[in-house]
Amino acid sequence: MKVFLTAIILAFTGGALFVNLGSIPDSFLLSHTASRFYREAVVTETGALNTVSAILYDFRAFDSLGESTVIFATVSGIVLLLSRKTLPVSSAGLSLIVKRTFGILTPFVFLLSVYIILHGHLSPGGGFQGGVLLAVITIIFCIIYGSSFDLSRYPPQRKTLIETTGALLFLGVGIIGIALTGSFLGNPSAWRGVPGTLPSAGSIVPINLGVGLKVGAGLAIIFYSMIQKTLKRQ
């Protein structure tokens, strides 16, 4: 009965929504949109090639600040929820072969994430994507080598430190922007460099770095907190 009722209501809602969405105009009703400007002037205005990165860390950098703050808040919330005084730690890992293999692979994972973070303004990728890869390292540590290994190599305090550093780096770049360009998160033209090269695109690179550190450490903390719970029985 309930299922049937729900299905009927949802079907009608979907139909009505679909009918209404049919009248979406084919092109923007405004002719001089921000999107057009971004496409035309991204290289000259920011020095970045990756337009999405340019939008995320320059044109709409404040959104990204809010977004990384959301991650920060989530991490704080999860740590708050899962914190107990005695954290059970497991030292059980997978077999030796897996451990050796990942011993070789892990540095490359790290390298890849650093590459993605630092080339955020040139190629697809950026702070978030690279950060997620950074967090993978913790996952590898915890699963392959046991969480006690992760605890000793990469203790939660250090993760917190890295995360906070990333956040403050973002904020710091914003404040430097005030000093250099007069507006928060401004992209100082002095840092632009030659478009297409690694040290270019002004403040996008440090912001990418900050976000990468923050997201990496944040997700690592989330994973670490959660796995502590599930491994409790061992």
Add this chain to the structure above:
Amino acid sequence: MSDTIPIIEASHFLMGFGILLMLLIGTYASRYYQVQRNLFYLLLAFFTLSFGVVIYTTDWIYFLIAWEGITIITTAMILLAERRLAAQYFLIQFVGSNILYFAIIMALGEGYSNIVPLEEPWLQMLFILGLGTKSALLGLHFWLPPVHSRAHAPVSALLSGWSVNVGFVMMLRLLPEGNNILFFIGLAMIFYGGAMAFFSTDYQVLLAYSTLSQLGYIALGIGSGTLLGQIGAVLHMVVHGIAKTTLFLGSGLWEKECNGRIIYRFERAFYRHPVNAVSTIAGFSSLMGMVFLAGFHTKNLIKHGTEDIYATGFLLYGATLITVLYAMRFLWWGILKDMVMKSVQNRREKITCTYPPSVSEHVPLIIGTALLLAFGIYPPLMYMFLQLEDPGIVILWWPTMIENILFLVVGIALLALTEGLFFPLKPVPSLNRMLGLVITISQKVSNSIFQLLFPSFQYQLLWIPLIILFLLLWTNFI
């Protein structure tokens, strides 16, 4: 002669006597409240301030502030005696003031930006309803006996002697033309209150119903819309205030002396507290309208003002008879019985007074009695205070005296024939049952609505697509 009395003059008069009554109550309370004395004085001071504002202001908001101030202060005073009673009293008064609040908003909507006489009958009715809760109009009076029977004597004196008048002052200002409904309510109140007082066995309940009956005269005077009626109402407010304050303050002494307020148990009351007994007799005599006491004059004014309207003049004789009957009944049981029935030897027995009144308790009683006498013997004194020309009504005292004697004879005869009109004891009236019912019903309704509205979590969530569907269909079809 203008149709209405200038309210400003009456304001000074009322204010002056209000302050006087507060001083009397304050003097009395200095012994009654030993622990919370300062608190009580603070409340009294605020009360004085509030009714001053009610009497003088022309602004609705200030009026409402003062009005609620009176509610809160009287609640706090009742709180000194009993918590539950205070809550009940506050609830009832709050409902009343919300009606008033509504009436004011409506008046504002009709364009009355200040407190001025109202034209629309429905608006007048709303105001009578709103003001009636505090002034204990018939139908809204149900809080009066329970509250008086439990609250402390000074608080009862304040409520019954003065707080109830505040609403009538407002009615006087809003309805200078009178109001028929108020008139009839007043008439009904006189008889209803009198009858209930007649059957009461608890002294303070009796006083409460007597208040109801006397307020009927005030309502009558205001409702008639005649000048004499209004002057009579204003004067009666004060005279009744003084009399009731004296009686209630006295009742506090009786209560402590006689260990209770059952009127059959006042033994040798006269010999124990002679001053109190005299003031009680004077107070009741004033209520009865005996000559040479103030009540005589004010009741006559009201009678003169209203007797032409319907057969009121005739009815008021009956009203006086009822007043005489309940007053005589109490006086007989409370005071006179011992004086008449006991032998001389018995009378001379050593009187042991368990609660000797102090000077501070005697002074208000004496002043009250003196005022009643003074106004009764020399009525122009009242007009002097009212700063009004004597309306020139010559009220001869001797026909009234004959009437009085007639009534007294009837009363005494009735008492003698029925051996003092003994009625079995009644339980003290209480609001618990009614308000308990209100709360139980409200909780039940609330509970059933909750059960209805809060089905399982997912049914709750189902509202979201439902509302979206509703709005989307609306976009397409409307």
Add this chain to the structure above:
Amino acid sequence: MIFSPLLLILLPLGTAFLIPLVDLFHVETRRLMVIISASFSLFLGFAALWSAWPELLAGTFFHSYHLSGWLPPLGINLAFDSLGLLFSSLVTLFSFLIIVYSIGFIGHHEGKYYVLLFLFQAGCQGIVMTGDIFNLYVFIELSAITSYALIAFERDRSSLEATIKYMVYGILAGVFIFLGIIIIYRSLGTLNIAEIADNFHRIPLTLQRTSVVFLLTGLLIKLGVFPFHFWMAKVYGSAPASISALLSGTLAKVNIYILLRLFWVGTGFSVLREAGWDRFLLGIALLSTILGHVLALREREVKRMLAFSSMGHMGMIVAVLSLNTPLGLFAGLLHAVFHALMKTGLFLSAGYFLRFREGPKEKRFTGAAYRKLPIFIGFIIFALSMIGIPPLNGFFSKWFTMQAFLEKDVYPAIALIYSGNILGLIYYLPFVRQGMLGKESIMKQKSTSSPTPGFFYQERFVTTVVYILILLVMSSGLLPFVFQEPFEVMIAELTEPIRYIEHVLGGIIHE
């Protein structure tokens, strides 16, 4: 100019980022930092109000800030107008009070708690100031996520269930708001509120309404108006009292701000009116008023009762705003401010008794008067203000609300306000009575002392905050006319969104 609106966001944000870092090294320093930062942001808020006051009265107050240096249609801008100033001051004030209150109130996991609290403050300030609709969404989510975590702070079963319930509603609300924004973007190609306001009428009518449906549904869920009110009692009842106060006092008011900003300025109220949705809004808001008051009658737990009462009052605010008359807007804004003061006070004073007593939740209010009389009297004063006793502030907002309804001849609403008053009294009375039950000596034994000794953990912080709120409630009741002039300016801004558009777009209206 002593301040920049940006600082009001960045200061709590920076503090939140720094707290974990400082926490690693020295705990006492963090406590000091919390207080200093909270005070400084209060100072900033005051400075903003102080310096803006003359401009506010003159009606010329407007501050915009172009982030990253890009002009409005290209980048994100902060548009700080007088309406924003009002709500920003509210956020600043209540965040400060609750941070100070929490010092004596929260006994464990303080580091994360303050991080979340500061982030919440930053999120609310961001909502109030931003001039970009997507940025608005981001900040809505920021404040929502922090509030999720804060509600679950107690980590008992009840609060976890409450959080799940709230999160499901909150996430759906977020998605709907996002969808509404995307529909607008997909039609117009802009995210700037001023530009949207300028061009919203160009969107095909069905699409206008579709986007409004989703934005409105999302916001109504957040506001807890009638068919979406189910989360309120559970959440407010299970969260720590300080957080309930924050949600009911601040977040709900910020949501009112979003409602005003989106539908009065962003889309223009005519969209709602022409579709007849202002009547719909009025209807469900009034329904929610009466339901809130009626449902509160059954509650025996003080915070749940307050939650339902809150639902009733929020409904009333939405109802009176939806009249869209100057008087209605005035009454709505006034009641929003006053209700924030009263409800925060109620939650905080009730929280004091709940925190410092032992026993089951329903019993903890018993004998409260003997635990600390002034706080209990404060509770009574707030309750009296809620039911509209004249010299207190609740009376005045209801007074104007009623006049606004009368002006539009919405008589049922007037009846609802009165019944709300009387029902309010009926549901507050049992708690007052319960608080006065029992004997003094017994009650003193049952009470627990402050959680841990130390300067920063004294009950005094808690009580001081309640006293401040009592003072505010009483004084704002005595001085309601202070609000008159600035509110008129705000109302003018709301009724003529063209001024906002001109301010943001610098006088040049595109195309």
Add this chain to the structure above:
Amino acid sequence: MIYSLCFVALFMIGLYSILAQRDLIKMVIGLNLVEGAVFFWTITMVREAGGVPIVDLAFPELPMVDPIPQALTLTAIVISASTTALLLTIIVELNRMARTIEIDSLKGLRE
């Protein structure tokens, strides 16, 4: 058109999963479906001839898709992931206490 259809279908399937499934985890999946549907619809906003939103310095005139929806979606995805993580954490905690994640057996959700 087809994108809108997909979007609506996904959206409604997600809502169905929230409204009809009795498991909290499935409810989370439903929430993610709803969010995912909106994100999907956002990034399918192809107005002009497509192309990656990355400037090729060698061919600066190449057409480029509107980059803003991508940026918005990226932001929104992160937010959505954060909320999901928090929600899952809370469900884990609740499961630890109540030993169930059936919506019907969690009476507290109703109140």
